Amino acid sequence: MQLLKDRIRAEGRVLPGNIIKVDGFLNHRVDTKLMREMAKEFGRLFDLTGLTAVLTVEASGIALGAICAEEFGVPLIFAKKAKSDNIEGGLYQSEIFSYTYKKKVTLLMSSQWLGPKDKVLIIDDFLANGEALRGLVDIVRQAGATLLGLGIAIEKGFQGGGDRLRAQGENVQSLAIIERADENGIVFRDEP
Amino acid sequence: MQLLKDRIRAEGRVLPGNIIKVDGFLNHRVDTKLMREMAKEFGRLFDLTGLTAVLTVEASGIALGAICAEEFGVPLIFAKKAKSDNIEGGLYQSEIFSYTYKKKVTLLMSSQWLGPKDKVLIIDDFLANGEALRGLVDIVRQAGATLLGLGIAIEKGFQGGGDRLRAQGENVQSLAIIERADENGIVFRDEP
Numbered sequence: 282m283q284l285l286k287d288r289i290r291a292e293g294r295v296l297p298g299n300i301i302k303v304d305g306f307l308n309h310r311v312d313t314k315l316m317r318e319m320a321k322e323f324g325r326l327f328d329l330t331g332l333t334a335v336l337t338v339e340a341s342g343i344a345l346g347a348i349c350a351e352e353f354g355v356p357l358i359f360a361k362k363a364k365s366d367n368i369e370g371g372l373y374q375s376e377i378f379s380y381t382y383k384k385k386v387t388l389l390m391s392s393q394w395l396g397p398k399d400k401v402l403i404i405d406d407f408l409a410n411g412e413a414l415r416g417l418v419d420i421v422r423q424a425g426a427t428l429l430g431l432g433i434a435i436e437k438g439f440q441g442g443g444d445r446l447r448a449q450g451e452n453v454q455s456l457a458i459i460e461r462a463d464e465n466g467i468v469f470r471d472e473p
Numbered sequence: 474m475q476l477l478k479d480r481i482r483a484e485g486r487v488l489p490g491n492i493i494k495v496d497g498f499l500n501h502r503v504d505t506k507l508m509r510e511m512a513k514e515f516g517r518l519f520d521l522t523g524l525t526a527v528l529t530v531e532a533s534g535i536a537l538g539a540i541c542a543e544e545f546g547v548p549l550i551f552a553k554k555a556k557s558d559n560i561e562g563g564l565y566q567s568e569i570f571s572y573t574y575k576k577k578v579t580l581l582m583s584s585q586w587l588g589p590k591d592k593v594l595i596i597d598d599f600l601a602n603g604e605a606l607r608g609l610v611d612i613v614r615q616a617g618a619t620l621l622g623l624g625i626a627i628e629k630g631f632q633g634g635g636d637r638l639r640a641q642g643e644n645v646q647s648l649a650i651i652e653r654a655d656e657n658g659i660v661f662r663d664e665p
Contacts, residue, residue: 304583304586305585305586306548309550309551309553309582309583309586310526310548310549310550310583310586311539311542311548311549311550311551312548313539313542313543313548313549314543314546316539316543317543334502339531339532339533339535340531340532340535340551340553341531343531343532343535343536343539344535344536344538344539344549344551346536347503347505347508347535347536347539347540348539348540348543350503350505351505351506351508351509351540354506356498356502356503356504356505357502357503357505357536358501358502358503359501359503359532359536361501361532390501391496391501391502393497394496394497394501394502
């Protein structure tokens with residue numbers, strides 16, 4: 282999506298450790314007009330016939346997820362990250378490794394809100410190693426729900442998480458795939 | 474706001490410890506149509522002339538905050554909760570006490586995105602003891618920005634946080650104020 286790529290090039294900053302900082306419009310300050318354009322683009326990229334819910338994970342996926350859910354006329358459900366051992370019953374759980382916090386994190390979602398009749402689209406702001414998305418896909422499977430696809434704003438292609446999900450047969454559509462980010466700038470996939 | 478009160482009465486569950494569970498439409502599964510109606514109601518309740526940003530705090534305030542920010546045509550900025558001691562420079566910080574997690578939490582916001590020229594509206598899904606909102610107000614003061622008001626979906630009036638903020642002169646508008654919640658049901662403020 283050219284609009285997003287242009288914003289990344291204009292405002293994104295590359296930090297040591299392959300960190301791409303886009304907190305001026307995506308995950309700290311959020312440009313909601315851009316989110317709406319991204320939601321419309323996901324609407325063009327996916328066949329959302331019968332969609333019943335958009336899924337994401339707290340925290341930074343929620344803004345884009347909410348705008349997408351409203352765009353498609355369905356609820357947003359966001360998985361929570363376990364912060365205590367007091368986990369109630371009636372929950373789908375999936376353990377992932379958080380590279381950001383260098384530890385295991387458990388994703389939780391109430392089984393009340395997702396079941397075999399659901400057709401869902403997973404939305405997230407970032408895809409790097411793909412652990413959070415792997416956890417969400419796991420939860421969709423546990424629920425017996427149908428996964429229509431995974432829509433991502435920015436994929437860090439060089440970290441391989443997106444291609445691993447594609448190799449498993451998932452329909453992953455990322456609006457901007459970064460293949461290289463260093464002191465020489467940012468290179469997107471499929472660009473000369 | 475009658476629409477919200479009706480939903481709370483129809484779908485909210487009162488748990489021991491004065492916990493009011495509304496995770497079917499507000500803070501786990503999110504009814505984005507309801508969020509849009511709430512955003513419009515905030516637009517009627519506040520004078521938003523010159524508004525430059527909506528502020529909230531991760532995670533559950535983000536969905537409502539994003540819809541409000543889009544409704545008012547400004548960016549959303551969400552404060553983050555510190556998860557490590559590696560706090561970068563260039564940040565506003567405010568320490569609050571989290572009753573949910575029974576510990577101190579530091580709210581963080583990049584000073585790059587908020588300054589003396591900003592006019593902001595704070596939005597959150599819940600107001601109980603008011604610690605998170607006190608932290609956000611503190612950050613607005615540190616930035617030298619103008620606070621136009623605080624818009625809340627559900628206030629637990631019996632916990633006093635909202636009235637403490639009002640006593641300090643803040644313009645707090647809650648769409649539903651719960652005065653009592655127990656085995657006999659839910660009673661809203663200003664209801665017979």
